[in-house]
Amino acid sequence: MHFDHAGIATDDADALADLYAAAFDVPVAHEETFDGMQVTFLDLGNGYFELLDPLPDSEGTIATYLERNGPGIHHLALATPDVEAAMAAAVDAGVDPIDDEPRPGAWGHEVVFLHPKSTGGVLLELVEH
């Protein structure tokens, strides 16, 4: 598997995208509304930063994360050509999935999140494009 993206919780995706474009020359690759969030992907050439900005009055996991922790790094995602096989290999190695089976993620991907208690404190996502 290889690096796909780092998910970043933010309360202002537009401002952060503008800042990162100016500071690090990483342009917006894709933007959509998904699961109660404005989701903005910044193009790193070999992967993405995924800015996750809850819509007003959202009560999803990112809104809760922001209330508890403030903005910052939320998760890391690894890309795989076969998310079901990757999930099965992770489970065989002792990792606990949060999702029972792959589900639709942003940008039309299939994703599975893995429980940080089983991955050294890291919220990891497996993603199939």
Place this chain on the structure above:
Amino acid sequence: MHFDHAGIATDDADALADLYAAAFDVPVAHEETFDGMQVTFLDLGNGYFELLDPLPDSEGTIATYLERNGPGIHHLALATPDVEAAMAAAVDAGVDPIDDEPRPGAWGHEVVFLHPKSTGGVLLELVEH
């Protein structure tokens, strides 16, 4: 700039490297003792996970981080061919560096860390190989 690595704070780099190798097929690329830590790079093909494991009785920033937060994602690093120019561009865009100038990092790289208060809560590192 492109993705270089995600830094992960851990209290057992060997165990986490073994788990990630089994679960995600990401082998160890490089390992060294640096700045009071066992530092283990896992090869993602297009970048790395950098496992940061303080040596016993270490009092560095990662040891403090682990005491406060437990294990987990610590920082994200972007690669640049010219860390001084990248640092200057980030400063021009309003980002505050933690380091006054590039300094030696693990694996013989030159690095600068940027203050999370100026980057949307993300501890970012610029790294020149």
